Amino acid sequence: MSVIGQSAPSDVDDNSASEQVVTPVVRRSGVDRIFRSVATSSGVITFILMGLIGGFLLIKGYDALKVAGWGFLTDSEWAPDQGGKFGIAAILPFTVQIAVVALFIAVPVALSTALFITEYAPRKIRRLLTAMIDLLAAVPSLIYGLWGLFYLQPRLITLSKWMANHMGWVPFFHVNDEYGTSLGIFPSSTFVAGVIVSLMVIPICTAVMREVFSQAPPGEREGAMALGGTRWGVVRDVVLPFGRGGIIGGSMLGLGRALGETIAVTLIISPAFTAKWSILDQGSNSIAALIALKFSESSSFGISALMAAGLALFIITLLVNAAASTVVSKSRSGSSTEI
Amino acid sequence: MTSIDITSTATTRMSSDISLLDPGHQAAGLTANNVSCWFGAKKVLEGVNLDMAPGQVTALIGPSGCGKSTFLRTLNRMHELVPSATLAGEILIDGVDIYRGAIPVTDVRRRIGMVFQKPNPFPAMTVAENVLAGLKLSGLKTTRSERDDLIESCLSKAGLWNEVKNRLGDPGRALSGGQQQRLCIARSLAVSPQVLLMDEPCSALDPTSTRRIEQTISEISETVTVVIVTHNMQQAQRVSNRCAFFLAAENEPGRIIEEGPTKDIFTNPRDSRTNDYVNGRFG
Numbered sequence A: 001m002s003v004i005g006q007s008a009p010s011d012v013d014d015n016s017a018s019e020q021v022v023t024p025v026v027r028r029s030g031v032d033r034i035f036r037s038v039a040t041s042s043g044v045i046t047f048i049l050m051g052l053i054g055g056f057l058l059i060k061g062y063d064a065l066k067v068a069g070w071g072f073l074t075d076s077e078w079a080p081d082q083g084g085k086f087g088i089a090a091i092l093p094f095t096v097q098i099a100v101v102a103l104f105i106a107v108p109v110a111l112s113t114a115l116f117i118t119e120y121a122p123r124k125i126r127r128l129l130t131a132m133i134d135l136l137a138a139v140p141s142l143i144y145g146l147w148g149l150f151y152l153q154p155r156l157i158t159l160s161k162w163m164a165n166h167m168g169w170v171p172f173f174h175v176n177d178e179y180g181t182s183l184g185i186f187p188s189s190t191f192v193a194g195v196i197v198s199l200m201v202i203p204i205c206t207a208v209m210r211e212v213f214s215q216a217p218p219g220e221r222e223g224a225m226a227l228g229g230t231r232w233g234v235v236r237d238v239v240l241p242f243g244r245g246g247i248i249g250g251s252m253l254g255l256g257r258a259l260g261e262t263i264a265v266t267l268i269i270s271p272a273f274t275a276k277w278s279i280l281d282q283g284s285n286s287i288a289a290l291i292a293l294k295f296s297e298s299s300s301f302g303i304s305a306l307m308a309a310g311l312a313l314f315i316i317t318l319l320v321n322a323a324a325s326t327v328v329s330k331s332r333s334g335s336s337t338e339i
Numbered sequence B: 001m002t003s004i005d006i007t008s009t010a011t012t013r014m015s016s017d018i019s020l021l022d023p024g025h026q027a028a029g030l031t032a033n034n035v036s037c038w039f040g041a042k043k044v045l046e047g048v049n050l051d052m053a054p055g056q057v058t059a060l061i062g063p064s065g066c067g068k069s070t071f072l073r074t075l076n077r078m079h080e081l082v083p084s085a086t087l088a089g090e091i092l093i094d095g096v097d098i099y100r101g102a103i104p105v106t107d108v109r110r111r112i113g114m115v116f117q118k119p120n121p122f123p124a125m126t127v128a129e130n131v132l133a134g135l136k137l138s139g140l141k142t143t144r145s146e147r148d149d150l151i152e153s154c155l156s157k158a159g160l161w162n163e164v165k166n167r168l169g170d171p172g173r174a175l176s177g178g179q180q181q182r183l184c185i186a187r188s189l190a191v192s193p194q195v196l197l198m199d200e201p202c203s204a205l206d207p208t209s210t211r212r213i214e215q216t217i218s219e220i221s222e223t224v225t226v227v228i229v230t231h232n233m234q235q236a237q238r239v240s241n242r243c244a245f246f247l248a249a250e251n252e253p254g255r256i257i258e259e260g261p262t263k264d265i266f267t268n269p270r271d272s273r274t275n276d277y278v279n280g281r282f283g
Helices: A030-068 A091-120 A123-138 A141-166 A190-214 A218-226 A231-260 A263-268 A287-297 A300-330 B068-074 B105-111 B127-137 B144-157 B177-189 B207-220 B233-239 B262-267 B272-278
Strands: A002-004 A020-022 B030-039 B042-052 B057-061 B085-093 B112-115 B195-199 B225-229 B242-248 B254-261
Touching: A030 A300, A091 A123, A091 A190, A091 A231, A091 A287, A091 A300, A123 A190, A141 A190, A141 A263, A190 A231, A190 A263, A218 A231, A218 B112, A218 B177, A231 A300, A231 B127, A263 A287, A287 A300, B030 B068, B042 B068, B042 B242, B057 B068, B057 B233, B068 B195, B068 B225, B068 B242, B068 B254, B105 B112, B112 B177, B127 B144, B127 B177, B144 B177, B144 B207, B177 B195, B177 B207, B207 B225, B207 B233, B225 B233, B233 B262, B242 B262, B242 B272, B254 B262, B254 B272, B262 B272
Parallel strands: A002 A020, B042 B254, B057 B225, B057 B242, B112 B195, B195 B225
Antiparallel strands: B030 B042, B030 B085, B242 B254
């Protein structure tokens, strides 16, 4: 008797020493072997690319990192070419602030849009909206930046002022009193940059969430309807639990985009190098915008410092995505459903 | 014959004219008058007249594609969920038309529950939460003790209580297929339906689970009218009081060929096609 599998059942193990556990042999056909190697090498390339980018940034930024030491994480100013200190203690928080503002707006909007498209919209509108969203995702960020700078910002700062006046008790919306009521301090702020970045993030988040929601199992939907469920009941008890992974995944994809957004932020902000809680008043920054602004005017040491900043952005994006994929893998995803 | 635009009359207004937790609720009779169905331009069902008497089990039998599942889904307005589906005729529950807005569609589906071919417990919910899902879905508030009572009584009625009473916190999907299907029956019973529609509820189950579900059907049929679609002739004979034989000739919509007491359909059918089908000569 032979037993196929990793281990033989233990109750027959003792009395029959002659039993040999068989290791199943798999013979792959030619086509299978070719496809397997193509797929494997594509997978390997992803790893290599990640390693190459990280390694490149590390090597290029090493000179600056060596000079700055831990100060790179604690210094706020940026004067590597003047022989001064430089660090990401201000630009990193600014970067995160812009991204958080963007997600704060984008996630609820994207979630509602995706639910409207999959659950409520008539079929014609559904198709039209889906196409529009995809189109919006394809608009270059420079266009968003220009439109945001010249059209949206002059209008948006009225809202900034209102928030500063009425919600100033929230630390994020607090503005120094001496300027409190003049519109002039509100442009080029973290808030404005965040709002404009949110416009770029919304289509991406929406596309991912819509895709996942539309795959909610029909069997479960019908089960919920047949119990007398309302539309909202079906959304809450079937679609949202099913789409949790997609909601998180879509948001994280948006966060990655928001953290790295360059040109629109560069156009909007006026660079600041002192971290602050307030998001409404003038002055903000981001790692990507800093690199874009300083790149052409930096010496080789200055560029090394920028590379180090880029490395910080790279690592943060990786961490965010790793965290996201952990959350997604722990929640129920579409693949675990049979229906 | 006028075709009803079912989507426009789909009222989703909440109404509280039925007490959900009322234990004294009565099985209701369903009547189909001259029901025809289309998917787009294709007519799949024509002129169906059928009385499903209160407290009785009615079996719908017939070969695949004869429209019996479609007919079943018209009985609680699930038919209209398919885009392009239309319908003519009327379905009455205790004499009230369910399609013309007299009863909100959510109430129609609550009063006329449904169990599907494939067990579909909600995977994000525990066994207990699955039983209570109908209450949550329709936004009904209940007290803790009402909920506990309901969980036990519904699971007992579905013949599942003894197997799961210590596993109420497990996910619904952790149960076996037969248990999942009984959980779905318990879930349907929790909103006190007057009618329960079953669309081949045992087709994915082993014989033991099938037997358990058939027992459940005969137990609940005192308080709930049951309409069951089945391909299993023995099952139809075991569980039903009345039987309706559906048949669709090639390129024609399905019709009821013969309808009557189950005994007559199986032992003394009037139509030769019924005789052929119940004796396994086609289908």
